Amino acid sequence: MLNLVPNKPLNVSDILLHMRRVHAGQQVVSVGADGTIHHTSYENVTDRVAQLANALKGLGVQVGDCLSTLAWNDQRHLEIYFAVPGLGAICHTVNPRLFSEQLAYILKDANSQWLFVDPMFVPLITPLLGGLPALKGIIVLGGASQLDPAWAALGNGIQWYDYESLLSGHARQFDWPVLDENTPCGCCYTSGTTGDPKGVLYSHRSTVLHSLAIALPDSAGLSATDSALIVVPMFHVNAWGLPYSGAMVGAKMVLPGRFMGDGAMLAKLIAQEQVTLAAGVPTVLQAWVNHQSTPVDNDLRVIVGGAACTESLRAGLEALGCEVRPAWGMTETSPIGTVNRAGTDEHRLSPGQAVFGVELRIIDDQGQPLAHDGEQSGELQIRGPWIVSGYIGKPGAEAFNEDGWFSTGDIARLYPDGYMHITDRAKDLIKSGGEWISSLALEEIASRHQEVTTAAVIAMPHPQWDERPLLLVVVKDPQNVDEQTLLDWFDGKVAKWWKPDAVRFVDALPLTATGKIDKKKLRSLYTESD
Amino acid sequence: MLNLVPNKPLNVSDILLHMRRVHAGQQVVSVGADGTIHHTSYENVTDRVAQLANALKGLGVQVGDCLSTLAWNDQRHLEIYFAVPGLGAICHTVNPRLFSEQLAYILKDANSQWLFVDPMFVPLITPLLGGLPALKGIIVLGGASQLDPAWAALGNGIQWYDYESLLSGHARQFDWPVLDENTPCGCCYTSGTTGDPKGVLYSHRSTVLHSLAIALPDSAGLSATDSALIVVPMFHVNAWGLPYSGAMVGAKMVLPGRFMGDGAMLAKLIAQEQVTLAAGVPTVLQAWVNHQSTPVDNDLRVIVGGAACTESLRAGLEALGCEVRPAWGMTETSPIGTVNRAGTDEHRLSPGQAVFGVELRIIDDQGQPLAHDGEQSGELQIRGPWIVSGYIGKPGAEAFNEDGWFSTGDIARLYPDGYMHITDRAKDLIKSGGEWISSLALEEIASRHQEVTTAAVIAMPHPQWDERPLLLVVVKDPQNVDEQTLLDWFDGKVAKWWKPDAVRFVDALPLTATGKIDKKKLRSLYTESD
Numbered sequence A, B: 001m002l003n004l005v006p007n008k009p010l011n012v013s014d015i016l017l018h019m020r021r022v023h024a025g026q027q028v029v030s031v032g033a034d035g036t037i038h039h040t041s042y043e044n045v046t047d048r049v050a051q052l053a054n055a056l057k058g059l060g061v062q063v064g065d066c067l068s069t070l071a072w073n074d075q076r077h078l079e080i081y082f083a084v085p086g087l088g089a090i091c092h093t094v095n096p097r098l099f100s101e102q103l104a105y106i107l108k109d110a111n112s113q114w115l116f117v118d119p120m121f122v123p124l125i126t127p128l129l130g131g132l133p134a135l136k137g138i139i140v141l142g143g144a145s146q147l148d149p150a151w152a153a154l155g156n157g158i159q160w161y162d163y164e165s166l167l168s169g170h171a172r173q174f175d176w177p178v179l180d181e182n183t184p185c186g187c188c189y190t191s192g193t194t195g196d197p198k199g200v201l202y203s204h205r206s207t208v209l210h211s212l213a214i215a216l217p218d219s220a221g222l223s224a225t226d227s228a229l230i231v232v233p234m235f236h237v238n239a240w241g242l243p244y245s246g247a248m249v250g251a252k253m254v255l256p257g258r259f260m261g262d263g264a265m266l267a268k269l270i271a272q273e274q275v276t277l278a279a280g281v282p283t284v285l286q287a288w289v290n291h292q293s294t295p296v297d298n299d300l301r302v303i304v305g306g307a308a309c310t311e312s313l314r315a316g317l318e319a320l321g322c323e324v325r326p327a328w329g330m331t332e333t334s335p336i337g338t339v340n341r342a343g344t345d346e347h348r349l350s351p352g353q354a355v356f357g358v359e360l361r362i363i364d365d366q367g368q369p370l371a372h373d374g375e376q377s378g379e380l381q382i383r384g385p386w387i388v389s390g391y392i393g394k395p396g397a398e399a400f401n402e403d404g405w406f407s408t409g410d411i412a413r414l415y416p417d418g419y420m421h422i423t424d425r426a427k428d429l430i431k432s433g434g435e436w437i438s439s440l441a442l443e444e445i446a447s448r449h450q451e452v453t454t455a456a457v458i459a460m461p462h463p464q465w466d467e468r469p470l471l472l473v474v475v476k477d478p479q480n481v482d483e484q485t486l487l488d489w490f491d492g493k494v495a496k497w498w499k500p501d502a503v504r505f506v507d508a509l510p511l512t513a514t515g516k517i518d519k520k521k522l523r524s525l526y527t528e529s530d
């Protein structure tokens, strides 16, 4: 009977073909390096995707090849998102804010053969060329004028192209191969917040399923009537899958280019492009909130993910008239895991409930599942059809068990109504006198003090208690608040022994390449040992 | 690298487990045979699904077995929808309105081993028992009091059970097997509008994918905040997949039992249960519109499918404050194919655009694809991951081609903006003097006449022209309109030679088991040859 049931494989090119057949007239808005806003259609984008695929085929790109990008959220990056997987190759997005050694490590680890690079990132890459023997060529994301002939001499035989010349003259049609749906189509590395970035692979199947899950009404609720501002970088977990999901449903896509952290540009785009959905990490959304003084005109849903949504951010967004949807995910989870669409007061800052497809559980130190009673907390595990089952090169294999569960490294509580609360990261917990203190809980309390802009808590080594919490804060005006006031602020809010031992006032907290607070850096700055 | 990509199979039991973990408190509302409205929770339903699975396992049900249902839209039917596929068996829903010979044919063709039957349908089945050698047992959908001991003597060794006694005492937990996702999980037969019903099989994979597609914002837009009234029968293409999709997203499910055609009951449920989504065929929705005199209180989206949405139905629904979403699908397409969420005036009655996943094209008589220019029309073909690839027993194999295209038998136009218009069914076209006349177009015009309630056009054999159109109408008051008036109504609206030759005034039009106008019956009543 198996020959009678439906059996068409899921391919990323299905999204591309659907965009073209059903939503050819929809818009893609892309901000250039100089801040000008360009408008084009899905029709034009899909034409150019075909041209790019023809060009890459001409360069000899094969199924399974890895093609990397160092690029902003813009139209060309979107085209690469479809052309590379469409060919059966792997679209590997690299975070340009990484340190040079990390960049080199990642490109090598992923066995990158071609690199698409924004003109402004060329200087990041030229020093590394000697160490990338697999690399065949570099495609600069611009026109002929952005290609410096001198570059050709830099690598040992590495070819340089400019994107527009590469495309020009190629046919606007491509006969997309039907691929085994388990073929890898994308690759991302984790943020490196707790250790070295680790590479994960997505498949055509997982990408299509994840796109469907993202678009569901209780996830992002994406539709053809949306104008979706993709603030989260396309080099960070495929911009949470929004380029694929948005294209799948025919949404207008608004890509802020290199201005994704620029409050003024975001405000402008939101108004001009009548944005109805925006998605980003807390630090970046805070930049927009700080800039936007009057409520938005249109209905605007905001997905807040990548780190905890604080009360001040939620309240700030709500004051602007936004519907706030906190969410949780990881590079290893494509990333969607949970979304909070309709949480009651108790769950106001919760990243929500599992979306259909993913299963969550929490386990104790012995690996035993704990009750979902809203009280017990334990390490969060997840499984499902878009949860990866290993890292490239197999580090961290212990995080993946044979039943398909992946250990997230996050500490969480699960509630009977399906909501999750993240209480900490395993690596950020502070062990004091044999008991755990949650740095996340202390940060949340500190950030509720009206003088505090941002807060981070790290563990300080302690001779008697092993570790004790240290609070680092950025405050509005150091004149208005002192260490004792901030320490007293914890009284009655936590057990006495949870109270930080000391406060350090800092001008800014270091951020990771994805805009999260860099605790690894903080620990190396403020403690003797990491 | 294939071992690194996500690889969890899609199983119907994933929906069940998700219902329980995340939406245990959500409601299922079910109307009993006596019209009383019962409320229960997903928690209770999922408990009972596990009990049923344990009971069926105890009866020896195996992966691949076919279990049939003759049941209304109610809680027990919903439980069967999950327990049977969860075990790896096939849930085969049978339309109780079929003629007795069709019933016998379908149960035999599907190789049914167990039959769940509503008490009121037992008389339909008892005469057939001798002809069903594969049938092992019958489970009457009720308590012990609804089981007549005399029935045990009827079949040759067929066991009789009542549903509630069968469940009672069984554990509320079941360790659902992880199945190959291509395992069949469901089976439906086509409506038999144009010929004998043909059996199609759905798989776990196709059912999960279809459920995701149904829930998308531009399809039904199903969410946990919805109260979904499932008017379309659960014996008709799995109630368009709404029981699975609704459970997947945690929607409140409202099941009208045997009252799905009862305008008063529908009105009551819509008001009391604050229904936000309703889905049904035009004839049944019309019954509700006729009954409901004042606009509905809450936002209500209405999916109209299974047959063309007429202007009078659309206008009637809109006058009640509903958002109308015409849709198109077939048993062979799970059924979702297209939905019209936001069509402009030109597309007001169009069943919409392809949902992501399905691909549409139209072909000419030579099988050549035609342009999607909104002008040419041809036979509609469809392919995608929830389009079946053959019928049980392999009749009609010519409808399935090797590239995955299925020929629908519908005649359509496709527009550059992705919209589809169904112009006719191949079998309903009238061939007059070598040229085609669309019966659907003539019906649409007739139904716009203010005195006309329903209209059907069929081909009458004609010595000179081969076939000529005959119009059959139900009118509000035969005193107010005569044949000539109705014929004149076509002047200026169609080419002269399209005008029907004659009108027959009838009290009612025969409906098929699914509530569509039965043209096969009409043809046999009004013409010599079928």
Ligand SMILES: Nc1ncnc2c1ncn2[C@@H]1O[C@H](COP(=O)(O)OP(=O)(O)OP(=O)(O)O)[C@@H](O)[C@H]1O
Binding pocket: A190, A191, A192, A193, A194, A195, A196, A197, A198, A304, A305, A306, A307, A308, A309, A326, A327, A328, A329, A330, A331, A332, A351, A408, A409, A410, A422, A425, A514, A516
């Ligand atoms: N809503 C949220 N609330 C709290 N933490 C979140 C939320 N969303 C994401 N996170 C954190 O982000 C992590 C996933 O981030 P990502 O995959 O970008 O890399 P990383 O875990 O920061 O880096 P690395 O794994 O290399 O240390 C989660 O494990 C979690 O700790």
Ligand SMILES: Nc1ncnc2c1ncn2[C@@H]1O[C@H](COP(=O)(O)OP(=O)(O)OP(=O)(O)O)[C@@H](O)[C@H]1O
Binding pocket: B190, B191, B192, B193, B194, B195, B196, B197, B198, B304, B305, B306, B307, B308, B309, B326, B327, B328, B329, B330, B331, B332, B351, B408, B409, B410, B422, B425, B514, B516
């Ligand atoms: N929106 C619509 N507009 C016009 N026709 C529709 C619409 N939706 C469904 N249909 C008709 O219903 C058909 C599918 O119905 P279904 O699968 O229930 O069985 P059937 O085709 O009526 O019966 P059989 O195939 O046995 O003759 C479509 O092929 C189409 O003709």
Ligand SMILES: [Mg+2]
Binding pocket: A190, A191, A194, A330, A409
């Ligand atoms: Mg991580």
Ligand SMILES: [Mg+2]
Binding pocket: B190, B191, B194, B330, B409
């Ligand atoms: Mg049919």
